[in-house]
Amino acid sequence: xxxxxxxxxxxxxxxxTAVSAGALGYSAIxxxxxxxxxxxxxxDRKIPVMGVMGAFxxxxxxxxxxxxxxxxxxxxxxxILLAAMLGPCGAFLTLAVVLTIQxxxxxxxxxxxxxxxxxxxxxxxxxVAYPLIFKPIxxxxxxxxxxxAASVAAAVAGLELGAFSVVLETLASGxxxxxxxxxxxxxxxxxxxxxxxxxxxxxxxxxxxxxxxPELLDFSGLGxxxxxxxEGSMSFQKTLAVLLVLAALAGGGLSLYASxxxxxxxxxxxxxxxxxxxxxxGGAYEIAADIQKTTAFMPDYDxxxxxxxxxxxxxxxxxxxxxxxxxxxxxxxxxxxxxKKRGRKNxxx
Amino acid sequence: xxxxxxxxxxxxxxxxALELLAEGDTVIHRLHPFVKLMTTIVYVVVVISxxxxxxxxxxxxxxxxxxxxxxxxxxxAAISKRLLPAxxxxxxGGLSNIFFDRTPMxxxxxxxxxxxxxxxxxxxxxxxxxxxxxxxxxSTTGIVSLSRQLAALGIPDAIILQFTLTYRYLSxxxxxxxxxxxCYMLRSSDSRGIRMKDMGTFVGxxxxxxxxxxxxxxxxxxxxxxxxSLPTHDSARAFDICYLFIVCGTIILLRCFT
Amino acid sequence: xxxxxxxxxxxxxxxxALSDVTFTLHDGERVALIGANGAGKSSLIRAIMGLLPISxxxxxxxGISLSKRTARDIRRMVGxxxxxxxxxxxxxxxxxxxxxxxxxxxxxxxxxxxxxxSALAQLDISRLKDRMSxxxxxxxxxxxxxxxxxxxxxxxxxxxxxxxxxxxxxxRILITTLRSLPQAALIATHDLDLVKRLCTRVIVLQDGxxxxxxxxxxxxxxxxxxxxxxx
Numbered sequence: 001x002x003x004x005x006x007x008x009x010x011x012x013x014x015x016x017t018a019v020s021a022g023a024l025g026y027s028a029i030x031x032x033x034x035x036x037x038x039x040x041x042x043x044d045r046k047i048p049v050m051g052v053m054g055a056f057x058x059x060x061x062x063x064x065x066x067x068x069x070x071x072x073x074x075x076x077x078x079x080i081l082l083a084a085m086l087g088p089c090g091a092f093l094t095l096a097v098v099l100t101i102q103x104x105x106x107x108x109x110x111x112x113x114x115x116x117x118x119x120x121x122x123x124x125x126x127x128v129a130y131p132l133i134f135k136p137i138x139x140x141x142x143x144x145x146x147x148x149a150a151s152v153a154a155a156v157a158g159l160e161l162g163a164f165s166v167v168l169e170t171l172a173s174g175x176x177x178x179x180x181x182x183x184x185x186x187x188x189x190x191x192x193x194x195x196x197x198x199x200x201x202x203x204x205x206x207x208x209x210x211x212x213x214p215e216l217l218d219f220s221g222l223g224x225x226x227x228x229x230x231e232g233s234m235s236f237q238k239t240l241a242v243l244l245v246l247a248a249l250a251g252g253g254l255s256l257y258a259s260x261x262x263x264x265x266x267x268x269x270x271x272x273x274x275x276x277x278x279x280x281x282g283g284a285y286e287i288a289a290d291i292q293k294t295t296a297f298m299p300d301y302d303x304x305x306x307x308x309x310x311x312x313x314x315x316x317x318x319x320x321x322x323x324x325x326x327x328x329x330x331x332x333x334x335x336x337x338x339x340k341k342r343g344r345k346n347x348x349x
Numbered sequence: 350x351x352x353x354x355x356x357x358x359x360x361x362x363x364x365x366a367l368e369l370l371a372e373g374d375t376v377i378h379r380l381h382p383f384v385k386l387m388t389t390i391v392y393v394v395v396v397i398s399x400x401x402x403x404x405x406x407x408x409x410x411x412x413x414x415x416x417x418x419x420x421x422x423x424x425x426a427a428i429s430k431r432l433l434p435a436x437x438x439x440x441x442g443g444l445s446n447i448f449f450d451r452t453p454m455x456x457x458x459x460x461x462x463x464x465x466x467x468x469x470x471x472x473x474x475x476x477x478x479x480x481x482x483x484x485x486x487x488s489t490t491g492i493v494s495l496s497r498q499l500a501a502l503g504i505p506d507a508i509i510l511q512f513t514l515t516y517r518y519l520s521x522x523x524x525x526x527x528x529x530x531x532c533y534m535l536r537s538s539d540s541r542g543i544r545m546k547d548m549g550t551f552v553g554x555x556x557x558x559x560x561x562x563x564x565x566x567x568x569x570x571x572x573x574x575x576x577x578s579l580p581t582h583d584s585a586r587a588f589d590i591c592y593l594f595i596v597c598g599t600i601i602l603l604r605c606f607t
Numbered sequence: 608x609x610x611x612x613x614x615x616x617x618x619x620x621x622x623x624a625l626s627d628v629t630f631t632l633h634d635g636e637r638v639a640l641i642g643a644n645g646a647g648k649s650s651l652i653r654a655i656m657g658l659l660p661i662s663x664x665x666x667x668x669x670g671i672s673l674s675k676r677t678a679r680d681i682r683r684m685v686g687x688x689x690x691x692x693x694x695x696x697x698x699x700x701x702x703x704x705x706x707x708x709x710x711x712x713x714x715x716x717x718x719x720x721x722x723x724x725s726a727l728a729q730l731d732i733s734r735l736k737d738r739m740s741x742x743x744x745x746x747x748x749x750x751x752x753x754x755x756x757x758x759x760x761x762x763x764x765x766x767x768x769x770x771x772x773x774x775x776x777x778x779r780i781l782i783t784t785l786r787s788l789p790q791a792a793l794i795a796t797h798d799l800d801l802v803k804r805l806c807t808r809v810i811v812l813q814d815g816x817x818x819x820x821x822x823x824x825x826x827x828x829x830x831x832x833x834x835x836x837x838x
Contacts, residue, residue: 004480013397028508032505047514048564051514051515052514052522053560054515055518055521055522055563056559093508096508100512101512107483112479175468177446179449212557213557325408325409326408333414333418333419334419336419340419340420369699524693524741566697568658569687569694571682572686572687573755574679574683574708
C-alpha cells in the first residue's frame with residue numbers, strides 16, 4: 001500500500017503531508033501530556049515499548065503470509081495491534097516513524113508521498129477503526145472470540161479505508177491512467193483478504209499478551225479498569241475521530257480541487273464509460289462521477305493538450321536529445337569517479 | 350523454502366551497510382545536514398512536478414545522482430540494489446497506462462508509440478530519480494545527524510526519540526526473531542515456515558522478548574547518560590550555503606526553462 | 608564511595624525484590640555480590656542506578672544521594688556493565704559504542720576520541736576499534752561492553768555476571784584486566800573462583816536480604832553455609 005513519489009502530484013502530496021503533520025503534532029502533544037502527568041517510572045517504561053513496537057511492526061511486515069485460497073501473499077499493517085497496546089496516539093506516532101524509516105532506508109514509499117502513506121496506513125487504523133470499531137466490541141471483557149471479532153473487523157475497516165484513500169489520492173493526482181472502477185476492484189478485495197488475516201494474527205497476539213502480560217494493553221476490556229474515566233476519554237476520542245474524518249473528507253475534496261492534473265479521474269471515467277464492462281459497476285461510477293462533477297473545476301475532458309505532447313519533442317530528435325543528456329550525465333559521473341580514484345592513488349603513493 | 354529470517358537479517362544488514370556508508374568522509378558527507386535535506390526535497394519536488402508525458406526534460410536531472418554518487422564515493426550498486434523494491438508500485442501504476450492510454454503520440458522508426466508508453470517511461474524515470482536522491486541523502490548523512498537535523502527543525506522530541514529507538518531496536522528484534530525462527534524450524538516437521546495456528550504465540554513471544562530486551566537496552570543507554578535530547582549541530586559554513594544556493598538554483602532554473 | 612542504607616525495593620505487582628539492604632563500597636575496593644538466582648543481585652544493581660523505584664532507604668555516591676534529580680550525576684560516577692553485552696552494545700561500530708557515553712556527556716569530538724582510545728588501550732582491545740559490534744566474539748563483546756563504561760571514567764564499576772559464557776582463556780583475561788583497573792568494583796556473580804581471585808570482601812544476598820558479609824576466604828570455604836545460600 002506504500003505509494004511512490006512518481007504517482008502523486010505535488011499538491012496532493014502537500015495536502016496529505018499537512019494533514020498527517022497535524023495529526024502527528026496532536027499525537028506528540030498528547031503523548032507528552034500523558035508522560036508528564038504519569039509517574040516518572042511508568043512514562044519511562046512506555047518509551048522503550050513504543051520503540052520496540054515500531055521495530056516489531058517493521059519486522060512483522062517482513063514476514064509474508066499466504067492469503068488462504070488466493071495464492072498470493074501479503075503482510076500485516078500492524079495499526080490495530082499498535083493501537084491496542086499503545087493507545088491511538090502512541091500507535092500513530094509509532095507507525096509514522098516506521099513508515100519514515102521504510103521510506104528513507106528501504107525506498108519503500110516516497111518522501112513526498114510519506115504524508116499520504118502515514119495517513120492511509122496510520123490514521124484510519126489508529127483514529128477510526130480502533131476507537132470506533134475495536135473498542136466498542138472489545139469493551140466489557142475480551143475473550144478469544146471477542147478479540148477475534150474486534151481485531152478482524154477493525155483491521156478490515158482500517159485497511160479498506162486506507163486502500164480506498166490510496167485510490168482517491170492516486171487518481172486525484174492524475175498520473176496513472178488506471179480507471180477508478182478497475183483500481184477499486186483491484187485494491188479493495190485484496191485488502192479485504194489481507195485485513196482478515198491481519199485481524200486473526202492481531203487477535204492471536206493480543207490473546208497471548210493478555211495472558212502473559214495484561215498490563216501492557218491499552219484498552220479497558222480487562223478486569224476492573226476505572227470505568228468512569230475510561231468512558232469519558234472514549235467519548236472524547238469519538239468526537240475527535242468524527243472531527244478528524246470530517247477534516248479528512250474536506251481535505252480530500254479540496255485536494256481534488258487543488259490537483260494540478262484534474263484530468264486523471266475524469267479521463268479514466270470517460271474512457272471506461274464507453275466500455276460495456278463498466279456499465280455493470282455503474283453504482284461506483286455514478287457516485288464518483290457525482291463527486292467529480294461537484295468538485296472539478298475543469299468540466300471539459302480536453303486533457304491531452306497540445307503543449308503536453310509538444311514538450312516531448314514529438315519526434316526522434318527529442319528522444320535523441322534526451323539520450324545524449326543521459327549519456328553526458330553518466331560520463332560526468334564516470335570522470336569524477338575516475339579522478340577521485342586517481343587522487344586516492346596519488347595520496348597513497 | 351521460504352526464509353523469513355533471511356528477510357530480517359537481510360534488512361538489518363542493509364541498514365548497517367547504509368550506516369557504514371554514512372561514515373565516509375567526503376565533500377558531500379561534510380555538508381551540513383540541513384543543506385542536504387533541503388536540496389533533496391527541492392530536487393524531488395521539482396522532478397515530480399513535471400508533466401506526465403515529459404521525458405526529455407527529465408534527462409538533465411540525471412546529473413544530480415551522477416555527480417553526487419562519485420563525489421560521495423557511494424557505490425552505484427548500493428543505490429541500484431535498493432531501488433528495486435521501490436519499483437513495483439510505480440510499475441503497477443505505470444503499466445496500466447500502457448493499456449489504457451493507447452492514443453498514438455510519437456512516431457518512432459515507423460512505429461506509433463502511444464501516450465501510455467510515454468507516461469509509463471516518465472513514471473519510471475521519476476521514481477528512479479527521486480528514490481536515488483533520497484538514498485543518497487541517507488547514505489551520506491546517517492541516522493544520527495539526520496535525526497538531530499529533524500530535531501533542529503522543530504520536530505517534537507517524542508518523535509525523534511521514537512525514530513532513533515525504533516531504528517536501534519530493529520537489529521535487536523531481528524536477532525531474537527532469527528534465533529526463535531531457527532528453534533521453531535528445527536523442531537517442526539514440515540519446513541514451510543510458521544503455521545498459522547502458531548503465528549499468534551510466535552509473534553506474541555517475540556514481542557514480549559523484544560519489549561524486555563528493549564527495556565534492558567534502554568536502561569543501558571540511560572546508564573551512560575542518554576537523555577533523549579540530542580546536542581545540536583554546528584552552524585552552516587559559507588560553503589554549505591553556496592552549495593545550497595547553487596544546487597537548488599540550478600534545479601529550479603532547469604524546471605523553469607525546460 | 609558507594610553507600611547503600613536500608614534499601615528496599617518492591618515491584619509494582621507487590622513482589623519484594625530487596626528489603627533492608629545496607630553495605631558500603633570503599634574507594635578502590637573490589638567486593639563480590641553473591642546469591643542464588645533470583646536473590647536480588649540484578650535488582651540491587653538496577654536500584655543503585657535509579658532504574659528501579661526505591662520504596663525505602665537511601666543510595667549515596669560520594670556524598671550525593673540518589674534521587675530523580677541526581678540520577679544523571681550518579682550514572683556518570685558509577686558505570687554498569689550489564690549481564691548481556693548485546694544489551695549494552697547497540698551502535699554499528701565498537702568505536703561509536705565506546706563513544707556513546709562521553710558524547711552524551713557533551714564532550715567535544717577530540718575529547719571523546721581521546722577517552723575512547725584510552726579506554727580501549729586500558730583493556731588492550733584497540734584492535735577492535737573499527738570492528739562492527741555484532742561481529743565480535745562473546746569475549747570481545749564483554750571487553751567492549753566494559754570499555755563503553757570505562758570511557759566515562761567512573762569512580763566505581765558495577766558488573767553483572769562478567770564471566771558468564773566466557774571460555775577459560777577469555778575468563779582469565781577478564782580477571783587480569785579487572786584486577787588492573789583502579790576503580791572500586793561491585794561484582795555480582797556465581798563464579799566463586801573469580802571471587803577468590805578478585806575480591807577481598809563478599810556480600811551474600813538471600814531472598815532480597817543481606818544474609819552475610821565478610822572476608823572472601825571466610826565465606827567461600829564454609830561449604831555448609833554456601834549450600835545454605837544456594838551456591
